[in-house]
Ligand SMILES: Cc1ncc(C[n+]2csc(CCOP(=O)(O)OP(=O)(O)O)c2C)c(N)n1
């Protein structure tokens with residue numbers, strides 16, 4: 001039997017399918033999701049949870065004329081399958097293959113490429129305003145998860161959607177009760193009451209009954225939802241919270257009942273003002289192993305064996321696991337140390353700390369700005385908070401670091417995982433702006449460990465700083481093997497040194513190993529070189545400049561942005577000191593990097609020992625020629 005999915009190249013095809021074909025389509029989509037994520041890795045749980053919801057969306061709305069915005073974008077695989085890209089899932093998240101997030105370059109159906117959560121309602125408000133100003137009547141739909149709804153931006157948008165006049169925006173809350181772990185916060189508690197309320201099921205079947213019989217389904221649907229909801233209003237729906245802000249609440253709707261979803265979305269589409277459709281879904285729906293996975297319901301899976309759900313290649317212990325263990329040892333010694341996560345307890349490695357000291361680890365939801373400023377409050381109150389986030393997500397809390405922590409000289413330690421080029425998750429996930437931004441923060445101390453031992457060492461140093469923010473940032477992936485220093489000059493570790501050294505190679509974080517490799521390659525070409533790891537990037541130890549003054553060439557290597565990076569800091573310091581030594585900076589030009597594996601990107605950027613050594617030799621030859629002329 002020909003596959004239904006292969007007959008669907010866009011929403012119009014969906015609208016021609018009958019119920020039986022649509023049921024088969026959902027099954028085929030799930031099969032393709034499991035198969036392609038098992039092979040390539042990716043976001044399995046979130047996408048299995050939105051199969052019926054996405055089919056219903058694309059049957060009720062006319063994408064791309066109607067604009068569908070996916071919050072965070074990690075749950076847009078089904079959207080991609082239904083908009084003509086099903087045959088590309090063999091290359092999901094591979095270099096040159098399908099992105100794991102919406103992509104303008106892939107399709108006009110895709111709008112928001114940023115994988116940072118809680119932005120969709122603001123985009124939707126802006127799109128709706130654009131429609132109003134231009135007199136356009138297409139629809140704007142935002143799909144936002146219960147986790148993303150804990151982000152402050154979402155509430156800024158909700159506050160605006162009906163501020164002046166109420167614009168037509170359809171908000172679909174995909175409520176599966178989870179971020180990675182169960183979603184936290186007052187709103188989440190309220191939404192949870194719905195899913196666990198014994199009267200939810202009877203109400204839902206009553207809604208379904210009323211909605212699927214009788215004429216003019218849309219109006220009946222709308223009245224049905226309201227009539228039944230009024231009957232259960234205290235127990236079932238937080239509509240007061242939204243309707244007080246001018247946003248009609250429709251729900252709760254079974255997000256896996258495609259027909260019920262279509263009825264609710266049709267009612268929302270025809271409503272003529274802002275409407276919120278509250279869909280109740282299950283993360284991982286259709287793959288029991290994912291649903292049963294207590295940790296994160298296979299939110300983000302590595303390639304796995306679909307019969308067991310187990311990862312195929314167990315990644316060696318990563319940086320996160322080193323942090324996970326050391327923070328517990330520190331917490332044992334320091335009762336004032338507390339941990340804060342923004343809905344990423346396991347991914348950032350605070351889980352062991354939380355298991356041992358449940359009262360000293362706080363999950364604030366996807367709310368990095370609140371995480372930072374509440375940490376400032378905790379520091380003011382005598383604690384030493386450790387805020388653990390992915391480097392890229394600290395971008396949105398820069399002002400809080402600057403004005404709420406640093407201005408007040410507060411001892412808050414930031415642990416930035418996934419610093420540098422991460423790769424798979426595309427441009428907005430690379431941790432390559434934090435270092436440049438944080439260079440601007442007066443008094444802030446920033447360290448980049450080169451291996452596990454240095455992570456432990458620098459983390460312990462960081463939590464002793466109680467009069468300024470401190471930062472320890474490290475890469476994604478397996479932790480680098482320990483690289484012992486042969487000397488220490490100030491706070492700078494010397495990793496390799498040659499008599500009569502001509503080239504000073506400065507490696508930042510994991511690039512310290514690359515720096516040693518470069519020094520050895522230069523030596524093999526008859527050019528003595530020294531490799532160092534600054535450890536503390538900010539403030540930069542003057543010892544780096546003393547070393548620079550003894551060399552013909554300084555080479556710096558880092559996998560973060562050039563502007564504000566270590567290389568440009570050294571370049572300016574060399575110039576300020578009046579040293580006559582050229583500095584050759586190897587960093588990431590301020591660009592948005594397409595998705596690919598980290599090492600593939602580093603090679604493409606020339607951030608490899610071979611390429612850097614060759615470049616240095618070329619520079620030295622130029623100097624010699626210049627000397628001869
Ligand atoms: C600002 C920000 N912080 C953290 C993350 C990491 N993250 C990606 S998806 C996710 C959970 C999202 O939960 P929800 O919105 O409920 O979507 P679901 O996966 O449940 O469908 C988190 C925390 C992010 N993408 N953006």
Ligand SMILES: CC(=O)[C@@H](O)[C@H](O)COP(=O)(O)O
Pocket residue numbers: 072074115299300347418422425476
């Ligand atoms: C969508 C999102 O932000 C996260 O789920 C991210 O994909 C996780 O990345 P890691 O695989 O590096 O933990």
Ligand SMILES: [Mg+2]
Pocket residue numbers: 145146147174175176177178179183
């Ligand atoms: Mg969720």
